[in-house]
Amino acid sequence: MKTFCIDAGHGLHTAGKRCLKSIDPNETREWSLNSRIASKLQQLLEGYDCTTLRMDDPTGETDVALSERVSKANRAGADAYLSIHHNAGVNGGDGGGIVVFCSRTASDASRKLQKAVYEATVARTGLKGNRAAPLAEQDLYVLRKTDLPAVLGEFGFMDSAVDTPVILTEEYADQVALGLRDALVSSFGLEEETMTDEQFDKMMESWLKRQEAKEADQWAEPLIARAKELGLTDGSSPKGLATRQEVIAMSLSAAEK
Ligand SMILES: [Zn+2]
Numbered sequence: 087m088k089t090f091c092i093d094a095g096h097g098l099h100t101a102g103k104r105c106l107k108s109i110d111p112n113e114t115r116e117w118s119l120n121s122r123i124a125s126k127l128q129q130l131l132e133g134y135d136c137t138t139l140r141m142d143d144p145t146g147e148t149d150v151a152l153s154e155r156v157s158k159a160n161r162a163g164a165d166a167y168l169s170i171h172h173n174a175g176v177n178g179g180d181g182g183g184i185v186v187f188c189s190r191t192a193s194d195a196s197r198k199l200q201k202a203v204y205e206a207t208v209a210r211t212g213l214k215g216n217r218a219a220p221l222a223e224q225d226l227y228v229l230r231k232t233d234l235p236a237v238l239g240e241f242g243f244m245d246s247a248v249d250t251p252v253i254l255t256e257e258y259a260d261q262v263a264l265g266l267r268d269a270l271v272s273s274f275g276l277e278e279e280t281m282t283d284e285q286f287d288k289m290m291e292s293w294l295k296r297q298e299a300k301e302a303d304q305w306a307e308p309l310i311a312r313a314k315e316l317g318l319t320d321g322s323s324p325k326g327l328a329t330r331q332e333v334i335a336m337s338l339s340a341a342e343k
Contacts, residue, residue, distance in 0.1 A: 098147065125144070152228055156232050
């Protein structure tokens with residue numbers, strides 16, 4: 087079973103990391119945008135044969151130190167590290183787009199994942215932007231210090247007149263999460279989890295048992311009492327399910343009274 091480290095960059099209160107006020111009057115914090123995508127991705131991956139670990143504080147209160155994030159990932163013996171960020175640096179201009187980093191000394195697996203993440207998220211969001219090198223190399227701490235395939239994605243600019251209104255939307259976050267899911271599925275051959283017949287039967291049996299243990303609703307009580315008088319039922323498990331053959335037997339016995 088594969089394990090993925092999902093890292094929403096920074097914390098809610100990290101200084102400076104927010105959208106440009108002239109474009110977004112709420113100055114939405116970068117961590118909020120990062121975390122929204124991270125949570126959506128974790129939810130999507132619940133349907134696959136893998137597990138996810140969060141590297142940041144999911145409440146956003148603490149900006150977990152990068153050294154802590156990295157050592158947690160290395161200790162976990164995980165299969166990939168995915169750091170989610172949003173960019174800045176165009177100062178209210180029109181430029182922007184998605185940029186995905188790996189370190190200068192990245193393994194082939196990291197480079198393969200970098201390409202997959204870039205291509206899948208651009209395909210899903212259409213936020214291609216105008217960066218000269220959207221597949222970038224930089225020795226960022228979490229890329230350099232992790233001993234597993236690692237990439238860091240900057241999913242649009244928080245100070246771009248083009249990107250910012252887009253990256254604030256729920257729809258955009260959904261599409262980035264889907265793109266990241268696509269990239270992990272294709273890079274690691276993840277399979278969707280399906281339930282076996284045996285598992286389904288077990289689940290249904292326990293659901294039926296719970297149903298049968300329930301009391302009748304108040305409105306049904308006098309009806310059940312009357313049906314007991316007529317000998318149509320012994321009144322047990324009023325919320326249990328009846329099969330067609332049981333319904334036929336009850337109808338006939340009522341008709342013949
Ligand atoms: Zn960031």
